[in-house]
Amino acid sequence: MDAAVAAVLAVGGTAETALGLTSGPAGVAAVVLAPLIALPLAWRRVSPRGAAAACFAATLAQAAVAPVSVAGATTPLVLLLATYSVAARSRLRDALLAGGLIAFATIAIVLLDPDPDVGDAVYAVTVMAVGWTFGRTAALRYERAELLAERARWLETDRERAVAQERVRIARELHDVVAHRVSGIVLHAAAASRDPAGRPAALDDIADEGRRALAELRQLLGVLRHGETGSELAPQPGLDDLADLVAEQRTRGLDAKLEVIGQPKELPPAAAIAVYRVVQESLTNSRRHGGPCDVDVRLEWRGDRLRVEVQDRGRPSSGQSPGARLGLVGMQERLEVHGGRIEAGPRRDGGFSVVAELPL
Numbered sequence: 001m002d003a004a005v006a007a008v009l010a011v012g013g014t015a016e017t018a019l020g021l022t023s024g025p026a027g028v029a030a031v032v033l034a035p036l037i038a039l040p041l042a043w044r045r046v047s048p049r050g051a052a053a054a055c056f057a058a059t060l061a062q063a064a065v066a067p068v069s070v071a072g073a074t075t076p077l078v079l080l081l082a083t084y085s086v087a088a089r090s091r092l093r094d095a096l097l098a099g100g101l102i103a104f105a106t107i108a109i110v111l112l113d114p115d116p117d118v119g120d121a122v123y124a125v126t127v128m129a130v131g132w133t134f135g136r137t138a139a140l141r142y143e144r145a146e147l148l149a150e151r152a153r154w155l156e157t158d159r160e161r162a163v164a165q166e167r168v169r170i171a172r173e174l175h176d177v178v179a180h181r182v183s184g185i186v187l188h189a190a191a192a193s194r195d196p197a198g199r200p201a202a203l204d205d206i207a208d209e210g211r212r213a214l215a216e217l218r219q220l221l222g223v224l225r226h227g228e229t230g231s232e233l234a235p236q237p238g239l240d241d242l243a244d245l246v247a248e249q250r251t252r253g254l255d256a257k258l259e260v261i262g263q264p265k266e267l268p269p270a271a272a273i274a275v276y277r278v279v280q281e282s283l284t285n286s287r288r289h290g291g292p293c294d295v296d297v298r299l300e301w302r303g304d305r306l307r308v309e310v311q312d313r314g315r316p317s318s319g320q321s322p323g324a325r326l327g328l329v330g331m332q333e334r335l336e337v338h339g340g341r342i343e344a345g346p347r348r349d350g351g352f353s354v355v356a357e358l359p360l
Contacts, residue, residue: 002042005081009038013074017062030066033058038078044085049098052082056105063112076124079106080131087135088142095139099132172277172330181213183288184252205252238272239264239299242279246297249283253292254312256283262301265360274334275299275308275358278342281331282310282354290314290351306358313351331356 017034040054055078079102086098106128110121185206192202237245246258267275279297286295293314300307331354332342340358347353 002044006039006041009041009074009078010035013038013078016074017066026065030062033062033065037062037075041078041081041085044082045089048082048085048089049094052086052098052102055079055082056102056109059109060105060112063109076127080127083128083131084135084138087132088138089135090139092136095132095136099129102128102132168333172334181209181216183284184209185213187252187287237276238269239267239275241276242297242299245276245280245283249287249295252287254283254287254295255293256295256297259296259298260301261298264299264301265306267306267358267360268338271338271358274338274340275306275356277334278308278331278354278356279310281328286310286312286314286352293351304360306360308354308356308358310354311347311351312353313347313349 014031014034018031036058037055040051040058042051044051059075059079083099083102086102087095090098103125106124107121110117110124113120188202188205188209192199192206195202243258246256249256283295283297286293290312291314293312295310295312295314298307298309298311300309328342328344331344335342335356335358338358340356342354342356344352344354
């Protein structure tokens with residue numbers, strides 16, 4: 001489109017120059033320079049300052065060689081469009097500098113006329129100023145459109161990030177529900193197969209674990225279901241539920257004890273869930289890999305930090321099975337969200353140790 005506009009203006013400018021000048025070397029030179037005034041407009045979007053400089057340079061050259069004033073509309077229109085392009089597609093500082101140079105060049109073109117007039121100079125500069133002002137208005141619209149587009153891209157990226165984080169959270173919750181409950185069912189089933197006398201009690205435990213798993217899965221799926229309100233869902237576990245968790249593990253073969261040191265403080269719900277899941281994961285790993293053993297769970301409130309220790313004295317274990325690795329990674333990710341850290345590894349005297357710290 002710019003090339004077509006430049007071509008039309010070049011033809012019109014050449015025709016006007018040829019009709020308005022007398023013959024002679026100067027007239028021929030003016031006609032040759034006429035198309036060069038408009039043709040740079042083809043690059044006004046690619047290089048607006050370069051195109052404007054070329055247009056004004058060709059106009060100055062024509063005014064310098066032409067002995068007769070050219071009375072036409074093409075050249076002023078070309079210069080107006082060049083000025084508009086510079087103002088619309090440059091930064092404010094560059095646009096101000098270009099505007100000053102354009103005003104100087106416009107005055108110079110008028111003064112090169114054989115019969116210069118101050119009124120013509122004022123009129124020409126005013127016209128160029130109007131073009132510059134319209135260009136700056138367009139530049140503000142361009143900048144606003146770019147800002148809105150950038151904001152839309154940022155919101156889209158933020159939405160994708162939020163979706164990814166939600167998927168990770170759901171994966172963690174599913175891991176907590178499935179891994180802990182299903183592992184309990186497997187352990188009870190194995191015990192029932194080895195001890196026929198205790199099979200009825202083991203089957204009752206399996207049924208209880210299955211009901212718990214179904215309840216927790218129903219709760220998690222309720223969060224994902226559209227239109228479900230928070231009041232219809234069971235509350236997420238927290239620090240107050242640790243005692244029940246430890247008592248539950250005692251019925252499943254672990255001699256687990258809970259010790260709280262210091263004055264407990266209220267944690268944000270997400271942080272409380274993270275601590276609960278760390279203890280739950282640690283107890284499940286102790287039962288799965290360490291066998292029936294003693295487990296000490298300690299919560300120590302240290303002023304500005306909460307220290308959580310889960311240490312068992314079961315069979316030596318590296319904790320490097322695939323499930324254990326995923327569990328440790330999940331615990332680490334949960335705590336990192338809240339600025340915490342975790343250390344886990346086998347103890348020298350046997351068993352496994354998990355130590356987590358969370359800033360308050």
